[in-house]
Amino acid sequence: MNKTYPPPSAAIDPDPSRSWLWRAWPLVRAHRWMFSAALVMSGASMLVVVQVPRLIQDAVDNSIVSDRVPLSHYMWWLVGMSVIMLVVGYLSKQLLFRAAARIEYDLRNIVYEHLTAMSFPFYDRMQSGQLISRANSDIRAVQMYLAFAPYLLVQSGISLVSFAYMLAIDVPLAILAMLPMPLMFVASRRMQRSLFPVSWLIQARLADVATVVDENVNGVRVVKSFAAERSQLASLQKAATSVAWANVKDADLRARWTPLVQNLPRVGMAIVLLYGGYLVIHGELGVGAILAFNAYLLMLQVPFQVIGNLIMLGQRSSAAAKRLYEVLDEKPEIADAPDAREITGPRGDVRFDDVTFGYGDGLDVLKGFSLQLRPGETVALVGRTGTGKSTAARLLPRFYDVRAGSVSVDGHDVRDLTLRSLRDTVGVVLDEPFLFSASVRDNIAYGRPDADFTDIERVARLAGAHEFITELSEGYDTVIGERGYTLSGGQRQRIAIARTLLLNPPVLVLDDATSAIDVQVEQEIHAGLRSLFAGRTTLIVAHRLSTISLADRVVLLDGGRIVADGTHKELLASTPLYAEVLAQADETIEELGSVGR
Template sequence: MSAPPQPPRYPAPKSTIDPDQSRSWLRRALPIVLAHRRVLLTSLGLSLVGLLVQVQIPNVMRLGIDHALIARTDRLAGYVWWLAGLAVVSGFVNYLARRFLLRTAYEIEYDLRNIMYAHLIRMPYGFYDRVQTGELMSRSSSDIRAVQMYLAFGPSILVQCLIAVFAFALMLSIEPLLAVVAMATMPVIALLGVWMRRAIFPVSWLIQSRLAQVATVVDENINGVRIVKAFAGEQRQVTLLASAADRVRWAYRRDAYIRSRWSPTLENLPRLGLALVLLCGGWMVIEGSATVGAIVAFNSYVLMLQPPFRMLGMMIMMGQRAAASAQRIYEVLDTRSEIAEPADPVRTPILGEVEFAGVEFAYPDGTVALRGLDLRVSAGTTVAVVGRTGSGKSTLGRLLARYYDTTGGSVRVDGRDVREYALDSLREQVGIVPDEPFLFSVSIRDNIAFGRPDAELADVVAAARAAGADGFVRALPEGYDTVIGERGYTLSGGQRQRVAIARALLVNPPVLVLDDATSAVDVHVEQRIHAALRDLLRNRTTIIVAHRLSTIALADTVVLIEDGRVAAQGTHDELMAAEPRYRDVLATMQSADADEQVPA
């Protein structure tokens, strides 16, 4: 009996973004906040308790001054102990509130990153043909952080601003007229906050957009560093990055200008209230209608009002940046995949009969690859596909695995349209080895076992041996446990291709597409790989996109594609005898192959 499946180590987010695009960005993000409402409400409740304790301190000071220092009706020590106790309670409660708040913030960030990543990995090839990697990295990092900051800390700042309400209530209970004087500047502050919000939003959007442009330049230069160095283009690329960074600097300067224009006013208006309290309160003390303790308490309350309004200005700026970032995130999340999962997906083992029936296809940029192509590959046979560059050979495998959907006609496996199969089931059974394989920055064993993470080492070694990779892998410092560099660039092109072939063979798919998978392997090594593949390809449907004459020898049938259609089909000998276009293509391939063998 097989062991029960293990639960995932990292749980999925409890909620997701509201898909209703007619709602505000905050309403759409609300389900994620509500998923963590217990921890967040605990934090806000503790903050509220801390505020209630904090606003009592000036009142205790007022009573101590009036009763213990001026009237001398009470002992001063009692009020000192009260102040010390309130300070300890306030500090402890605020510590707990901060701890729960940070926990909420990180959980919201976790959810947002997982939602974004899960959406990105579901997007088809066509999406990545249109969108730059750096742009996606920016939206998945800095934009998510901006939204997370506002969703987590925004409610806390609003609760902190309640201190103004509590302080005003206590001031009213002490001296109503003086309380009105102290709060006289508040309506002006509220109006300035609205104006500041309107001014900051477009600049916030511009900052996030230009940060994404910088990320794109950096990403392309890191990934293409070998090309940059090969053409001595370092200085040009530094200039390009400096130009992008200069545009970000301009946006940040504009943001700083708006902040410097509005923030000082927002922060200092409460100080004007302090001056009014001293003026009016002093007059009232002289007249005998107020006490010295009341003036001291009111000064403390007015000083308490300054941090909330400073935070209110910060919250306005955070909100505008979060709104801009959220819209950029939603642009990605609202993009629907053109490759839709069928309503009733088929999950059956594939035998391997493949048919392209009147297939037409154009890439998202408008490039037409196939024009009514008809091709049938019987189960268990090996077909070599040849043709000139751009004839549409590689497109066959991409349509077969549903990386793209046809724009006309259909692709069928075992008589079913590939659009009827569950995507994961289809792709598990249709293996593709591209001509430019991608390897991860993990061990060679993990790269080969990517499709079967639970594979035994013996199975990994067997697949590597069949792909001609076992010899050079064992020669590495740590053998199969050797961690390769990013994208596998510590290996040669031929070595990367052999690891990619081993990765596909380990999964053992019933349908295998080798898209010029040995183009970077020298002829002698390729012959050894072919010798091992002959047994492995038996009873397996294999489509080989061939750019070398030696590769065609593996095939039972050869298909010539020209201008997006099947121009001829037959054995190699039949096509050589009857099809001049096939001879021309082979002559071109042979010439290119000979050029590769001539030493520089």
């Protein structure tokens, strides 16, 4: 049984003209009560902390210098304050980390939902490693700043309270202690401007490393078959060297500016010791007061000690957020029209009407392609490689939109139908089946997680998969490896066919779906496929004569156009190109077979 999880509490502000923080603000606002409670408790803890120097001042003046009050009196006050700080600090951190976890949950769900809504053209131009990096390290960088920057700012508020107490002790001394602060502000601004481009570069180059790793993990069989480990390692080293260079540059800038930002307040401490000491020597200021003043000055340094890290975190988060927004601001090219309708009672009447299509800005793959599949008819698309057979199969479920012309189901242009109802109507088995790292049962039931086992077994038998599944170590409960690579190509294709058949779609597209299946096994499953095609509109992208024999009609493509249409016997007798295409396909199959032997 699949668990359901709550949706994100808020969404990113869609206005790209706003700052990255303002766009992310709805996420913080969604958890404002938890955040507010954490910050209030943090502020309360801070207010207790600033009382400690004042208590020490009174202890020195009243218990040590004049012996008017027992020292134990102040000791118990310090113990009580410590207990308060312990409890309040615990609650503050507990709430803060809970809020941080919820922000991260929201961000990850927002990004994942957006990625699932994106169209095939988006994934054609984006590298998976780049997307993985943005969905992991970039999200974490943004979450860290959104959650912990407010906490650090509240903690930095201790400087204002400390300065107020310093003014209460001695106004001229407090003003002298603050003289280095304007210089510190200028240095902080220079540090911020220097760190931003480097932070962006680090995030981008981390994504490059993720891309190299992702491609090598997913393509490990290709890498090993070509003994290309050393060259791939060199590629990774090159990408890692770029990251190292950017990190060294970042460290260089931080080493240059952070000590200056953190140590400028110590100039104020030197001034306090010089002038404050003069006041104590001349009896104008008590010993306890100068001790308290120095303690407050140390507290005043806390914000400046963290400001370097806060600036660095802010710049890295800004770069990460803008990289995330680059993805989130992308609009799906294939989306439901505002007035999209559902398909009701689909009959399976499919029509391609003068279709022209090409990928991206490339040349047209299909040119004036027109074809009708009548309800219940099985049609095979045949042609040389690159003639547009698979492209036509991808246009029917609207993986891509046509440049000109139209594709329709039951008289409705697919662009006027909801994607969900269209893809419920049109089932697709691709030539490169993707299986998940889950059990065989779960892979077959992917489209219907609540399907009965009897239905799962029935479609597995129709697809010719039941026999080999029962021979696996745990049968249908056997967990297959990532992408299904623990199975043969033919076994993966049969599971993919079963997965689609379980949905019982009125229109079925088999994009060379039996290419990796042994010819003898293919013959065995043909009986099941023939019974399955009965009453179902089926488009088959085919190369093998055995697969073509399943079709009622054969359509020959060349140069993106239909050049012949008829039965296998009619085309064989009337169209020399058809016989030539079949001969080339047979030669290819024989060559592959000899390589396999």
